[in-house]
Amino acid sequence: MDRKVLMGIVLGVAGAALVAPKVAALLSQREEEDMWQKMDERESVDANQDEAEQGLTQLDSSHRAEWQANGFPQTHAERERLEQESVEQYKGKDI
Numbered sequence: 001m002d003r004k005v006l007m008g009i010v011l012g013v014a015g016a017a018l019v020a021p022k023v024a025a026l027l028s029q030r031e032e033e034d035m036w037q038k039m040d041e042r043e044s045v046d047a048n049q050d051e052a053e054q055g056l057t058q059l060d061s062s063h064r065a066e067w068q069a070n071g072f073p074q075t076h077a078e079r080e081r082l083e084q085e086s087v088e089q090y091k092g093k094d095i
Contacts, residue, residue, distance in 0.1 A: 036059065044061035046053040053061055073079040 039059040044053040044056040
């Protein structure tokens with residue numbers, strides 16, 4: 001076999017061996033992102049039993065306990081009320 005052809009084959013195999021883990025990692029990351037995307041589109045499984053779960057996705061439902069522990073507003077109405085209270089509290093003040 002010609003020496004140049006053999007060198008080309010060796011370099012091609014070595015390059016493929018270096019790229020393969022990166023390709024596998026990218027494919028795995030895409031599958032994980034797809035899973036999170038699907039969870040963010042499906043309605044919460046507890047929406048029928050718990051009124052607070054209505055309107056939440058499965059992803060939101062999984063983060064709900066953390067939101068409650070950190071004091072994040074649970075509804076749009078609550079968020080708007082908090083924003084209004086904040087505006088009124090700092091109205092006319094130089095902040």
